[in-house]
Amino acid sequence: MASVWHVPVTTSGTRGTTALRLFRLRDGRRCAVGFSSPEALAALLGPEQASAEIGEPALRDLTAPLGVDALVLDPRLVAPPVAGPAAPPAPAPTAQLQHR
Structure with missing residues (x-):
């Protein structure tokens, strides 16, 4: 296991605030990720x-x-799981005129 992890961060603001970038597992829980090399x-x-x-x-x-x-x-x-084939779009509603 790597002794030093290369972790993704974001930098924002005029002061250059650095924050750890978190991700989500497939079950929705947050996680931190690291890499064994910058490459x-x-x-x-x-x-x-x-x-x-x-x-x-x-x-x-x-x-x-x-x-x-x-x-x-x-x-x-x-990637997130792919659902089955998409259903065709519903037809646009049409206005119906009533005669009086």
Whole structure:
């Protein structure tokens, strides 16, 4: 297991505030992700994704107060389940005139 994780972060504001980027597992729970190398992070999230280096114990300490207890190392892209074929769109409603 990697001793240093490369974790995705976001930077915002004029002061350059840095925040850990959290993700969701398929069951909806929040999780933190880390990568074993900057190349692995860039391969999944793109070369423009900002990152920070942090050890696993520190990452656990950082996420525990947020209720995040799941850490994923070197995740792979998983798309949401695909539903069956889409139903054809419903016909547009038509106005009916009444004769008096």
